[in-house]
Amino acid sequence: MLIVGGGIIGMAAAWRVAQAGLSVTMLERDTPGAGTSRVAAGMLAPVAEVEFGEAGRRALELGLRSAAMWPAFARELETASGVSVGLLRTGTLVVARDDDDARELDRQHEFRRSLGLAVARLRASQARALEPALAPTLRLALHAPEDHSVDPRLVLAALERVCVAAGVQVRAHAPVARVQLDAGASSVEGVVLADGERVPARRVVLAAGPWSELIEGMPRSAGASVRPVKGQILRLRDPAGPGLLTRVLRFRGGYLVPREDGAYVLGATVEERGFDLAPTAGGVYELLRYAHELVPGISELHVEELAVGLRPGTPDNAPVIGPAGVDGLVWATGHYRNGILLAPLTAQLVAGVLGGDAEDRLLAACSPTRFQAAAAAAADPAAGEPAVA
């Protein structure tokens, strides 16, 4: 079987599927781990990230499930690879810079309490007792003690090792141009690479992130539902070592994620710009402005890198995981801002689908066909969603 895409989703899925005894070839357009996953900050933050509405609740369920899997996933990965993946169980502070932020934070606090989530409301002085680098102008904070972080670059390095050790054939610089279906478009026959090479396979997992939309020959039921959402980040390092900030910090317009060694990821813009990978003066400025206001001490941090990632967004920004009406074709992308968080669960779901043993309820929430169902319902109000789904 083929897995298209060597980011965190593709590699985690390849590992799980190979562990289940299948023969796996992974096709990556660049080198494994060179894309969006490498730019991600690595927040495992289902509580801080939860959004209002039905899609938000579905994402929360997926996020909580996958967050709970992370400690064991990290341990297994570290043992199998010999690479530490930098899982830091520090908790997250969501902070308010001004009165508007504080009102919104109170609303968010109520919402999370109503969902039964572990989150505490802290006065500014309490937040500053936890993180003394926070500016005195801080208004309010929420503390999500179970929202942690991991270092995606270490995870990617570990995954590449365990994939190879598990027998996954890793093909770098092998961009997939199209999916090959049979004459009736009812089952998959393989893929065609950009250079024309045909790679036959009866099962194909699409984990190509935003680049999925560039792959031709997709069945209409799932095609073109993923788009790139640009995120700019800065990678900073404190020449004085770790300690300026211990917890993940989130705020309107961004976040600051500390690593164990004095490195920080400051992110991220959210921009609809297609496949644009250029950092911009405006993006960098906004990120630094917010962060300076909240943590004036970042001024002395070295800027090691400006990077841009393209998140795979979907119409409702929940992932597309599972079969899509064509025998042998399985989606595993659209993770938007939550690809690192959702990797263990996605890998398990993909392995389950291929092994005939997946959780139907979770898969239903991630169905690649849900947008077509919604579009059909909108076009024909008489056809209710349940009937179409």
Place this chain on the structure above:
Amino acid sequence: MLIVGGGIIGMAAAWRVAQAGLSVTMLERDTPGAGTSRVAAGMLAPVAEVEFGEAGRRALELGLRSAAMWPAFARELETASGVSVGLLRTGTLVVARDDDDARELDRQHEFRRSLGLAVARLRASQARALEPALAPTLRLALHAPEDHSVDPRLVLAALERVCVAAGVQVRAHAPVARVQLDAGASSVEGVVLADGERVPARRVVLAAGPWSELIEGMPRSAGASVRPVKGQILRLRDPAGPGLLTRVLRFRGGYLVPREDGAYVLGATVEERGFDLAPTAGGVYELLRYAHELVPGISELHVEELAVGLRPGTPDNAPVIGPAGVDGLVWATGHYRNGILLAPLTAQLVAGVLGGDAEDRLLAACSPTRFQAAAAAAADPAAGEPAVA
């Protein structure tokens, strides 16, 4: 003879000295043009740059002289090298963001008028008629129509070619550890490289910028008068091409220099940090903040590079050019923020010194021994500066 340093000063001097018929070897610690010159914005701005006081007037005289040499220097360099050096005769706008800036600008305007310099006071509307990208919040501007710019990276590429063509032996990765003097410390005998190799020479030109202070064995009269002054810059590019800004823009805390092709240099911090070459969150933020206030349109520009240069500062921030009390030893550094501007004049002065035909008055203003004279006068008030000089 030896020239220590392959920046714009060392290369320009090597070219002129080789043209005069001397055999020249250039020793560069890295590769030619890899240091401070490569980070410089390339403003040829003696009028905008002039400072109050005696040192300021001396620097102005040097600057005006060298600025007047630039068009012919650029033409000669372009003809000899076949490389265009990007000399743009656009003039410079010095702008005020607020009332404090505006008061200071009026003071600067009066000062420049008193010196007979070509500079016009513009109302905000007049400045915005010239440069429509300027923010409406602009308060006042000065227009220096004769302050132009050049692209230092193109100049460096051209200089390397003409040096080689003129017979200069260019030795890259040849850091000089010490200057070798004779037993009486009265004349130079050569230099010793970091790997211990001795390179004999009866004449040595020190053009190593801030790294000059790391070279041991200097005569006390001139040693340790140069220090690194850190400057951070951003190199930006407008994906829409040139046109956002035509003229060089200067403001409190920075400048924005347009190139012909839609590229911009946004600089520069002025920091006393020793040999620290790391861009910082605070440095990048301040530059972007000022520039955004004045030219909101820079928001869309791509950030191509963060770079740090180490200017060679001196106690009075005027250069040290000429002999320093040891036969055969000639200084050519300490150009601080004006190395690109002063390169043609410095090269001419160095060639003059070596050929026995330099302008004494200009050299006196740049004497490497002036700080010792000032220190002696301060230590012994009875000894007036004229007697010592």
